[in-house]
Amino acid sequence: MTTAYSPSSDLVLDEAPRRLGRAQRAGIALLVVIALFALFGPWLVGIDPARQQLERFLEAPSLAHPLGFDQLGRSMLARLAHGARLSLSLAAISVLSAAIPGTLLGLLAAWRGGWLERVLAAFADAVLALPGLLLVLLLTAFTPGGFWPLYVGISLALWVEYFRVVRAASRILLASPHVEAARLLGFGPVHIVRRHLLPELLPRLFTLMRFGFAGAVLAMSALGFVGVGLQPPTPELGVMMIELLPYYGEAPWLIGAPVLLLFLTLLGLLLLAPEREAA
Amino acid sequence: MTTISSRAPAWRGIATALAQRLLQAVLVALLVGTLCFFMTRMLPGDMAYRIAAGRYGYDMVTSAAAEAVRLELGLDRPWLAALGDWWQRLLQLDLGVSQVTAEPVMVEIERQLWPTLRLSVLAMFLSLLVGPLLGVLAGLKPGGLLDRVTLAVSVVLRALPSFLLGLVLVLVFSVKLGILPAAGHDDHGSIVLPALTLALGMAAVSCRVARDAMVQVRGSAYFAFALTKGLSMRQALLRHGLRNVAAPVIAYLGVQLVYLVEGVVLVETIFAWPGIGHALVHAIFGRDVPMIQGTALVLGLMFVLFNALVDTACAFIDPRRGAGHAA
Amino acid sequence: MRRPAPVRFRRALLAAAGTALLPWHAARADDRGQPHSHVFTAAAADVLTVVGPWEMTGLDPSRAGYMFARMEVVETLLDVDGRGRLQIRLATRWQVSADGLEWRFTLRSNRRYHDGTEVTPESVLACLRRAHGRPGVLSMAGIRSIAVDSGAIVFTMARPFAPLPYLLTHSSVQILAPASFDARGNVVKIIGTGPFRITSLSLPQQFNVERFAGYGGLPIPGLVQRARYISVARAETRTLLVESGQADLAFSLDPPSIRRLQRSPKAVLLAEMLPRTTFIKLNSGHPLLADVRVRRAISLCVERQGIARALLRDPDLGATQLFPPSMRAWHDPSLPPLRTDPLAARTLLEQAGWRLGADGIRSRAGTRLALTLTTFVDRPELPLIATALQEEMRQIGIAVRVVIGNSSDIPAGHRSGALQMGLVARNFGNLPDPVATLLQDFGPEGGDWGAMGWRNGEVPGLLQRLASGTQAPPAQQQADRARVAAVLQSELPLIPVVWYRQVCATSLRIDGASIDPYERSYRISQLSWK
Secondary structure, X not given: OOOOOOOOOOOOOOOOOOOOOHHHHHHHHHHHHXXXXXXXXXXXXXXXXXXXXXXXXXXXXXXXXXXXXXXXXXXXXXXXXXXXXXXXXXXXXXXXXXXXXXXXXXHHHHHHOHHHHHHHXXXXXXXXXXXXXXXXXXXXXXXXXOOHHHHHHHHHHHHHHHHHHHHHHHHHHHOOHHXXXXXXXXXXXXXXXXXXXXXXXXXXXXXXXXXXXXXXXXXXXHHHHHOOOOOOOOOOHHHHHHHHHHHOOOOHHHHHHHHHHHHHHHHHHHHHOOOOOOO | XXXXXXXXXXHHHHHHHHHHHHHHHHHHHHHHHHHHHHHHHHXXXXXXXXXXXXXXXXXXXXXXXXXXXXXXHOOOOOHXXXXXHHHHXXXXXXXXXXXXXXXXXXXXXXXXXXXXXHHHHHHHHHHHHHHHHHHHHHHHOOOOHHHHHHHHHHHHHHHOOHHHHHHHHHHHHHHHOOOOOOOOOOOOOOOHHHHHHHHHHHHHHHHHHHHHHHHHHHOOHHHHHHHHHOOOHHHHHHHHHHHHHHHHXXXXXXXXXXXXXXXXXXXXXXXXOOOHHHHHHHHHHOOOHHHHXXXXXXXXXXXXXXXXXXXXXXXXXXXXXXXXXXX | OOOOHHHHHHHHHHHHHHHHHHHHHHHOXXXXXXXXXXXOOOOOXXXXXXXXXXXXXXXXXXXXXXXXXXXXXXXXXXXXXXXOOEEEOOEEEEEEOOOOOEEEEEEOOOOEOOOOOEOOHHHHXXXXXXXXXXXXXXXXXOEEEEEEEOOEEEEEEOOOOOOHHHHOOOHHHOEOOHHHEXXXXXXXXXXXXXXXXXXXXXXXXXXXXXEOOOOOOOOOOOOOOEEEXXXXXXXXXXXXXXXXXXXXXXXXXXXXXXXXXXXXXXXXEEEXXXXXXXXXXXXXXXXXXXXXXXXXXXXXXXXXXXXXXXXOOOHHHEOOOOOOOOOOOOOOOOOOOOOOOXXXXXXXXXXXXXXXXXXXXXXXXXXXXXXXXXEEXXXXXXXXXXXXXXXXXXXXXXXXXXXXXXXXXXXXXHHHOOOOEEEEEEEHHHOOOHXXXXXXHHOOOOOOOOXXXXXXXXXXXXXXXXXXXXXXXXXXXXXXXXXXXXXHHHHOOEEEEEEEEEEEEEEOOEEOOOOOOOOOOOOHHHOEEO
């Protein structure tokens, strides 16, 4: 991942790495494989994930059906593929729709300062003090089983972190001599943000996005646990984990599949991070 | 550059931070209150029926019962007037009466708060015991065996949902080994497995944070200087290293508290631990809005309080940063 | 030399944590010093632990009264045995006047409440009047007044109602001591008359009981002195409690857990078929469902055996009619069973004018055949069955949207007319004589848990006749019941899916466990230690 060169004047911010280490390459490879599975898996597998054959319930894996059948006789591989696509895209959209407004608001707060910043900061603190799960629960309670409350809820719960990180880092950066010089030279805010702030912010944002991603998928399973998850027969990784939990004794591969997929995704994201990253 | 010696913490910084936390507490209360109010109005379906079902059990609930509930609770007043009432009551700390059990919400919360506090404190304690310790040891030899093992384990723990982790622990310790109870709250050691489930998830993160901080400290100038001065590794660590490692760990505690508060909700349900999280889940099932409001409020305020404590601890550890300056 | 700051800090932290743990240690004063038969997990050797999903939402008899009745803390005027026959309990005798409008129940003398006070007719009257004044079973009966007359309780009825004694067996009509109520009439303590009394109560999750020394009722064969009930919401946790030896009786297990426990050496499983049926409640007034052919088509596409085998792990539970075999008087073996025939279902829909569209869903004159199926999570198998039904209906061309909510959505939808299809599990054994329940469900306006929008002339009249008919000969009553069952089978305002078998896991420590088919008692007074 190449970045524009921009020197940092503060010990707090490290330089972005220049070359990809072995771990990073492994991480990228893993994520690419998972992304391909999520994108093309449903089409490749070709089986309807909702089609049930009750007489084949909990059938063990075989060559024709590598993951066997679930408790309703539905093809587990098809459900996993569709579930991966749904969950990962849901998580990605939630994270992005948290990151972009959060970053923009953070930049805005840091740039303008004054009362606007204080108001935003206070609001962010208040939202952060609400357990994120509760916020999503409240929103999903309005329209049970819908997608939009989940997106909005998870994004609302996540945006605060981006806001705070971006605001804190931007404040330092905006006070640096480089930015001052750029301002004096007459460069506009867009340019300054693009050239000076974003390259420094992106690594930290990326860290947040990593954990936010896993958090979003786990939030879906928490919602399924409480009973306000997506409606059947939608295949989704988090809900599948809950649904298949009772069968951990007689068909452990069923719950193992979504858990493993999530673990590999998180591992890939984790490996992408540079070695000497500060917390 | 000097190391952080035992200078007095910036009292002014602490006072500002605490004032900020107080403001946050008020804002939390208002936000929770508003959301819960709109929930009463906008939940699909009929509130009265939900409450009646929660009260009488679903075999007994009928339309007549729901009508009785509707009259009793006055559920059809205009919303603006009701919102005003809601604000007033909330600011007077009148949390109302549970719509399912008809007990005052305050009484119910008092009953449930103590088990949750016990669980949270023990979980926090266990995670601080395990996480930073392993992190520091791993950071002393970056790239070594312990480092890689802790990385792998921490990724696994972060990717596992808490209920799966709880299940695994119960299978190992209760079913196979038979040394700890699987659920409930009044057997010997009932608190251990729920606390451990929470602690492991949190320790996974604090371990990595401590490790990264340790690596940074070890690579820093003052640490090298301490070693050159002639201090042994252990002395250098104790005198100069740990405080600098503790700073980000304590600061990160604030973020982990989110995990704790959310984890408490799930873990209490799995282990049938009679705390606030358990009550919140049941309140949501029963659409018992005063209880939802009460428990969410308590959880939110608890979070603010713990954050305030973390800020104070931060200030004591690292007077440079001042209080309230989380990562 | 003063310790450097970081060490001091750490020690302070440890000390703080240590003090935080102290109250925990102190608060655990109860089970100390008891000999443990198991290593750590089992309770004290002589405390019987019962676990179930039900929670105490309050102390009022109409709320959680059934839980105290099951743990034999409270009693009712009458009881039923395993076959549904009335037994005496707090009342020794009962008789009804010739016109059926007056009932007399003679009370047993020399009975005492747990606080030592005597069971007087006045105290019993107060409880009955209270139960009558609240929503509950007594409101079905048309009672005009209740009074005391020379030591007996007298019910004056507005109309004859034969099942009245069965209503008095319901746990919401339990008898509590006057000291249980506060000045405003709310229940603040549970002081009953049963063989066990409450020693500690931590709402909503747990309560402990012990033997009541002054119990003057029926003889108690069992040896259990102390017991406790713990409410555990997740089915997996209940199973794990049995497997770890912590629980002695566990109820409401989900089918995968039953499978596991069947192979476990730590538990013995008991099973009993209950008079509970899972069915699809249809809004027969809805334009799409008013046509009986559509209802029959839906019934034909339900794979009852498949659902019973795959989801409930019990192939015998596929319902052939609404009433399960355990309801002996109502189950009619000669009735042609409901069958599964997707082809016939499709034919029926075609005959009714529904043509298959390009997306696989049928439509007629521009209207899609799309319906919602409402269900709830209170019973863990219901959402799963709903998912299976959704797919089965899709195969014959009906688009179904499953809405999982709270159990109160069903009565709410019934009342507002918004309910289209609901997946419900109805306990016909709510009262040992189902007539009262069925009257509620199939009355002229239908019932919250029964028919909806179904206009039928025969069934309400038959049920009324059965309810009042003390004079009708048994053969006539049998014919009436058979006719009701036959009409329900043919018109299908409710589509039966599966029956229900209660499975209870018992640990190896206890002897003599059995399941009460009416779910009125855990029968802990019959249990003894091995």
